[in-house]
Amino acid sequence: MSKTLPTSPFKQLIVRWRHWWRQQTPNRQDRFAFIAPLAAVVLFMAAITTAFWYLRYEEIVREQEVVRRDVEYAQQRLRLRLLDKQEQIMRMARDIANRETDSKAFSGEAQTLLNQSPELASLTWLNARQHVHASYASASNNSTMSFLTGNLVTHTETLNTFHLARDLQQPVYSQPIIEKRANAAPYTHLQLQVPIVSHNKFEGVLVAEYTMDGMLRFAVPNEIANRYAVSLRDVNNNVLAGQANKARPKVTEVLPWLFQTNEYEVPITPVGYALSLHAQAYRTSQGLIGNGVFWLVAVLSAMTAWMLIGTWRHTRRRVQAQQALVAETNFRRAMENSILTGMRAMDLKGRITYVNAAFCQMTGWTEDELVGRVPPFPYWPEEDRETLEQKLTQELQGDTTASGFQVRVKRKSGEVFDARLYVSPLVDARGQQTGWMTSMTDITEPNRVREQLSAAHDRFTTVLEGLDASVSVAPLGSKELLFANKLYRQWFATTTQGHLSLVTQAGQPRTLSASTASDDDSQDQDDGLMGLPTEGFTETKAENAEIFLPELGKWLEVRSRYLNWVDGRLAQMVIASDITPRRQAEEQAQMQAERAQSASRLITMGEMASSVAHELNQPLTAINNYCSGMVSRIKANNLSEEELLKALEKTAHQAQRAGQIIQRIRTFVKRSEPNRTPSDVTAMVGEAVELAGIEMRRRQVRLTQVLAARLPAVNVDPILIEQVLVNLMRNAAESIDLAQRPLTQRDVELKVLPRNEEGQAVVEFSVTDTGRGLPPEVMERLFEAFFSTKSEGMGIGLNLCRSIVESHQGRMKAENLYNGADITGCRFSFWIPVR
Structure with a gap:
């Protein structure tokens, strides 16, 4: 017959609770038994704290309501007083507009008004031109009237308010004005400007100057000023008059409503939002944190919770000690079964008393087959039995080594492997030796790796040797x-x-x-960088x-x-590698390159021989003509001393010109060692142009130079760079001559400009001609040695030029110039880095 549950919901809940409780473990039951009273204490503490917080909140709300009501009452009093003074000043403005009040009567009325209104510091009558018509200042308020310079208004805020009152034709309050004084507190005041309008014509304004301290002192009731820290503030919350409570509590991020400052602020209506009345209540209560009853309940609750926790911890330690004992036993058993090292225990007579799972797995014998066995053991190979018996005898006598010893072990399947055994005494809890503990490690794989490493080391040493x-x-x-x-x-x-x-x-x-x-500790000397990251x-x-x-x-x-x-x-x-043959070959190649450079210059001058002869013929012919003319006129006695001197000077100039041509050619062709020095680019280009100009003039080719201003110096051998420029300009002239261009198209352009190439500053030299350019097949082999397009050429000119440029860490290239599909010339360029 099935068991029915109680019909009452409460009884059903009790039954289910008991059923759930019985299913829990004792450990969990102890934990729940501890949590129940602790939760009760925490809930009690939370209820008390919530009650205190709620009462504090109600108190803060009431205080804020009182502050708001008092501040609004004070603001109403201040507003009515300002409106009353505004009405009086407006009546004075109407009397002035109706011509019922003159300057003398104004002073009397202003004095009466200022005596009745202590917050007013001065009253000024300004005409439409912003000049002072009449003014009266109260001696008690010590008004500075700083908005006036003489009889003219100069203050910016006063002028802005004046213009606004003139445009609106209504009373206008200015922004609060703060004037700093030397060795005194700042003077803050407020201006009311009432326009004077007669028959819709603006005739000026009445400027009433209110002091902030006077407004606060005479407009705010004393009972409010005594209960609160009352102040007048501007839109930036700067205190203009009054005081702020310095003991205001700090607003925290946690429950800010609980710790917020009891204060209220309301703008003054006639003035606008530029001026506001601010009141902050003086703190009279200690609040929640300073309440003694709250702290008493908190301390008692904490002590109760601490005692519950102490009781629970004591119970838990006893349970944990029991569990630790069981866990330790299980852990040691699991560790013994999981380690890869075989463990074997023997008594003092050599009988096996214990083997772990790893030992059984290594030998293939089970624990039942090994425990209780005496020598000879079944895992001893037959051929090593005698040796192993001697080792066992030494072990039982205590003759063991810490480094262990290597033996061979036979598995149950008959397979033999290498193992290393470590023997140590087995001591019980009383400190007495009860046997020997042996650990066994399979070293078959390490031995194989060691042999491979030894073979690899031999091969490595053989290669290095x-x-x-x-x-x-x-x-x-x-x-x-x-x-x-x-x-x-x-x-x-x-x-x-x-x-x-x-x-x-x-x-x-x-x-x-x-x-x-030192020689003594050289082998043990520590690394100087030891301990640092390497x-x-x-x-x-x-x-x-x-x-x-x-x-x-x-x-x-x-x-x-x-x-x-x-x-x-x-x-x-x-x-260290021996590169002596390579260095000797490089030195020989360098010497051959120098000879090739000298030979190239000689070849260049040989090709220019006719041009040089033609160039020298002109000064020599001129010398001959000057000398013949002087001889003839001397014989005819028709030559004065002055004319003779002029003829001799011209003769000497032509001789000097011929000598310069010969000296320049001699310097260019003579053989010298490379000498790289900081060289002036303009001077190098000038020398090269002088040499190449002879060939240019012979072939009727115009040379145009484009040199940038303030070119940097380059570290080069100037003779070699001049050789490159002369070869490029000669080739350009020959290309134009072979193309048979008309005189209007026989132009060569030499450009020298600074540039930035491959991230470094360089000087680029370019020579552009108007010849027929270079075919593609020639362009590919242009800089090959012994390749030339001239029938009598040797093919070393351009190759040598590129070698010279690259020896100076530069680059050289050639490209055709196109006009559509037609080739209009060729451009050779190279650059030298600036150092």
């Missing part, structure tokens, strides 16, 4: 040589002197040179240097880099 370069490694801060191959030992023996010499001459500084390390050293690229060792008579290319040695020290590896 057979290199045709010297390889050495030395740590920083030590005289120890970590590695040196065969060639290094042949050159420098087995010391670090050769390594240090290579590093020093290659310009690679070491942290501590070997000469500063990734920046070891990840940098190797740096190269070429040095000459006189003791070996060889040129060596030295490459060095930092690396982390196997023991963790920072070391430096140096590789």
Whole structure:
């Protein structure tokens, strides 16, 4: 018969609660039993705190309502007083407009008004031209009337209010005016300007000056001023008169309504929002935080909660101790079963008392088959039994080593593997030895890896020994040589002197040179950079240097880099290769290049021989003519001394011109060593133009020069750069001559301009002609050696020019110029970097 649940909802809830409670574990029941009283204490504390907060909130709301009502009452009093004074001033303005009041009567009425109104500091009558017609100031308020300069209005705010009153023809209040005084508090006041209008004609204004202190003192009731910190403030919340409560509490981000300042602010209606009345209540109550009953309830609740927590923690520690004991046992058993090292325990007679899962897995025998066995054990190979019995005897006698020993172990399947055994005494809780504990590790794979590493090391050493370069490694801060191959030992023996010499001459500084390390502790000297991050050293690229060792008579290319040695020290590896044959070949190639440059200049001058002869013929012919003419006139006795001097000067000038031509040609063709110096570009271009101008004039070609102003100096050999320019200009003239261009199209343009190429400042030289250009097949082979388009050319001119430019770290190129599909000329250009 099925069991029915109670019909009452309350009884059903109780039954379900009991059913749920019985399903919980004892640990969870203890936790819930602790949470229930703690939750009750927390709820009690929350209820008390909420009640206090609510009462405080009601109090704040009431206080704010009182402040608002009092401030509005004070504002109404101030408003009515301002309106009353405004009416009186408007009546005076009407009397002035109706001509019922003159200057004398104005002073009397102003005096009466200011005596009745202590907040008024002065009353001024301004005409339409902003001049003072009459004015009266109260002596008690000490008005400065700073808005006047003489009898003229100059203050900006007064002028703005004056214009506004004139335009609106209504009373206008100015913005609050603050005047700073030396060694005194600032003087703040407010102006009311009432227009004087007669028959719709503006005739001026009455300016009433209110002092802020007077308005606050005589318009605000005393009972309000005594209860609050009352002040007049502008739109920027600056205090113009009165005071602000300095003890106002700080507004917090948590429940700001609870800690907000009890204050209220309302604008003064006649003036507008430019002036407001602000009142802040003086703090009289301690609030929620200072309430003693609140803190008493809080302390009692905290003590109750602390005692509940202490009781629960004590109970929990007892339960946890029991659970820790069970967990520790389970953990140790799980750890023994999960480790990969085989564990075996024996008693003092050599009988197996315990093996873990790893030991059984290694040997293939189960725990039941091994526990209780005595030697010989089933996992001993037959051929090693005698040796293993001797080892076991030594173990039982206590003759063991900390490093262990290696044996062979046979699995149940018959497979044999290498293992290392470590034996230690097994001591119980009372400190007595009850047997021996042996750990076994399978080292078959490590042995295989070790053999492979040994073979790889042998191969690596063989390769390094057979290199045709010297390889050495030395740590920083030590005289120890970590590695040196065969060639290094042949050159420098087995010391670090050769390594240090290579590093020093290659310009690679070491942290501590070997000469500063002592001989006694050179092997134990610490790395000078130990403890610092070395990734920046070891990840940098190797740096190269070429040095000459006189003791070996060889040129060596030295490459060095930092690396982390196997023991963790920072070391430096140096590789030195013999480049003596290459350097000798480079020197020979350089000498041949110099000869080629000299030969090219001689060839150039040989090709220009006829032009040079024609150029020299002119001054020589002129000299001959001057000399013949002087001889004839001397014989005829028809030559004065003055005419003779003029003829001799012209003869000398022509001789000097011929000598300059010969000297320039001689300087150009003579053989000299390359001499790079900071050279003036304009001077180089001038020399080249003088030499190439001879060929230009012979071929009737015009040369146009475009040189930029203030060109920077370049570090070049000027003779070589002049040779390049002369060759390019001669080729341009020959191209125009071969194209048979008419005289109007026989132009060569030389441009020298500064530029920015590949991120560096350069000077670009370009020579542009109006010839037929270069075919595509010629353009591809233009700079090849011994390639020429001239039947009598040797093919070394342009190749040599490009070599000269590239030796100065420059670049050279050629391109055709097009007008549509037609070639209109060719442009050769090269640039030299500015250094």
